[in-house]
Amino acid sequence: MVHRTGAACIQGCPANQQKDFLTKAPSTAAPNPLLNQILAALPAADYARLLPDLERVQLPRRWTMSESGDHVNYLHFPTSGIVSLIYALEDGSSSEIALVGNEGLIGISIYMGGESLPTSTEVQCAGEAYRLSRNVMKREFALGGQLQHLALLYTQALIVQTSQMAVCNQHHTVEQRFSRWILMSMDRLQGNKMTVTQEQISLLLGVRRESITLAAGGLQKDGIISYARGSITVVDRPHLEARACECYRAVKEECDRLLPHPHASKADASPVAVART
Numbered sequence: 001m002v003h004r005t006g007a008a009c010i011q012g013c014p015a016n017q018q019k020d021f022l023t024k025a026p027s028t029a030a031p032n033p034l035l036n037q038i039l040a041a042l043p044a045a046d047y048a049r050l051l052p053d054l055e056r057v058q059l060p061r062r063w064t065m066s067e068s069g070d071h072v073n074y075l076h077f078p079t080s081g082i083v084s085l086i087y088a089l090e091d092g093s094s095s096e097i098a099l100v101g102n103e104g105l106i107g108i109s110i111y112m113g114g115e116s117l118p119t120s121t122e123v124q125c126a127g128e129a130y131r132l133s134r135n136v137m138k139r140e141f142a143l144g145g146q147l148q149h150l151a152l153l154y155t156q157a158l159i160v161q162t163s164q165m166a167v168c169n170q171h172h173t174v175e176q177r178f179s180r181w182i183l184m185s186m187d188r189l190q191g192n193k194m195t196v197t198q199e200q201i202s203l204l205l206g207v208r209r210e211s212i213t214l215a216a217g218g219l220q221k222d223g224i225i226s227y228a229r230g231s232i233t234v235v236d237r238p239h240l241e242a243r244a245c246e247c248y249r250a251v252k253e254e255c256d257r258l259l260p261h262p263h264a265s266k267a268d269a270s271p272v273a274v275a276r277t
Contacts, residue, residue, distance in 0.1 A: 031056050033130045035079035037103045038150045041260035046146050054130040059083065061126040061195075065106065068120050074131040075107040081127015082188050084204060085119045085162075095169060095206035096181075098161045099124075101188025103259055104154050110134050111141050111151055124204070125185070125194055150260065157258045164247045172245040174207050175215040179244035181205060182225070182232060187252070192234040219243065 033054050034040040039047065059065075059081045066072060068088060076083075082101050088094040097119065100106055106129075109117045132140075140147045168177055178201065185194055198216065202209040216232075219225045224240050226233040234240055241248065 036077040053136045059123045059127045063123040065121040072107045072109050075137045076129040076131045078129040082125040084124050096204035153258045157255045160254045168247040174211040176245035178215040180248040183248050
């Protein structure tokens, strides 16, 4: 099976090895585009029309899908994993401004009229996605159907998330922001454990690593999380939510209001035989 991707790079992987790394990435789960909530919410006729154009791609951990200013050629619909939208400053500092999982899509500039975005996109937790080319997405938008409606709803949800994160980064403590970040990540992983380093978290939150060490130590001491080197497990979610700032609840409630929540039975279906792999 071939997994093709657009113009991007693997951090730490020589350019002449990137193509093999991407095309030969193994699959660990049965492929199913309907694991993405936007694709799963499409009417049957719309989904059937899109299916031949969907390409399955791997999302390796720490893969930079696009850099700031890159021309975006594909719209990605994650079915698993987590992708971060990151804004970098001229002095080299950066901060995560949004998380995207299987509730959303990546590449809004394709249908919002821009050629690129000032953010970079990086995979934080490995997974898979299905992609549509720029031309196919423009065709769908010209039809004015349900995919257009869902994509615009998701864009509004993304604006809510980025706006809330701007306020959060300015007004809340590191522990509150760290707790909020764990909760948002776990929601997208649909579990209670993730692989991540303190250095990675500090870069995403734009704080010193020592601050994350203190926050993680405090939460672990109180029995809320279990932290081993490179791994976080949520032990007591209710208390973690209590330690998080209001931003977690605000973003979640607005996203739940805007975005579809397909029944599990639809995502469990297997109409993927003609999807491009």
